[in-house]
Amino acid sequence: MIGLVLEGGANRTYYSIGVLDAFLDNSIDVDFMVGVSAGIANGVSYISKQRGRGLELGMKYICDKRYMGMKYFFKRKNRSYYNLDFVFNEIPNKHVPFDYDTYDKFPGKVYAVITNIETGEPEYREVESSDTSWQLIQASCALPFMFKPVEIDGNKYFDGGCCDPLPVRFAFESGCDKVITIITRELSYEKETEKDVAFSAFAYRKHKNFANALKNRSKVYNESRSFLFEKMNSGEAFVFAPKNTNGWTRTERRPEMLKIMYDEGYNDALNRMDELKKFLEL
Secondary structure, eight states: OEEEEEOOOGGGGHHHHHHHHHHHHTTOOOSEEEEETHHHHHHHHHHTTOTTHHHHHHHHTTTSTTTBOGGGGGSTTTOSSBOHHIIIIIIIIIISOOOHHHHHTOOSEEEEEEEETTTOOEEEEEOOTTOTTOHHHHHHHOOBTTBOOEEETTEEEEEGGGTOSSOHHHHHHTTOSEEEEEOSSOTTOOOOOOTTHHHHHHHTTTSHHHHHHHHHHHHHHHHHHHHHHHHHHTTSEEEEOOSOOTTOOTTOOOHHHHHHHHHHHHHHHHHTHHHHHHHHTO
């Protein structure tokens, strides 16, 4: 079984969108996909075979004042940096329509990673076409402080990247023999403990397990990358990574910068297509 793992990284995932569009242009299919945060939010368009959908969204709407901004924190029903109704309702259901029918025909499994605020543990939920409110995707993207927690089945959740930012182990444990992974930082990158970790842990001190997950996030992330590279060296994983992410900010809004990220991903995939097909034995 061929798996695909998609790291998050908010708008740095425009690199990933480029790679995935190259996959669609070259008929690269997978049997299984798991993603985190913006990774899964954009990855579902690959499963629905909507080549160019993610790029269109970036070119037309990320710079739109309706998409994100500090003013949305002060809207009582929103309380997030992103305009939730616009991003998770209007865009996929009106402005850049998502093809739910094609997505539903995908014969494999698609999972989003979310973090349970009470247990501090990751949960891997199947992304179903019936979720037209994008509640699960919204939960996987709900980065603390930038989003309010998302309630699902009576429990509250934050971004899956808080506890499993690179779910490669889950892909192999789910039965994948080979895994394609798209990361949004350089191969040489090593995550350091963020300066605001102590503040974050204090802010969520009433949720002790979640606070501990935030403290351990860098360690978990670096261990996951080490595991991924072991699998790459053993021929079980194929990794796409940008060469230099200096200047690639999480909340990048400029269309020209998003296009640069996209083009790098697309060209990387094209340049390595023969190598990828050999890996997949196509």
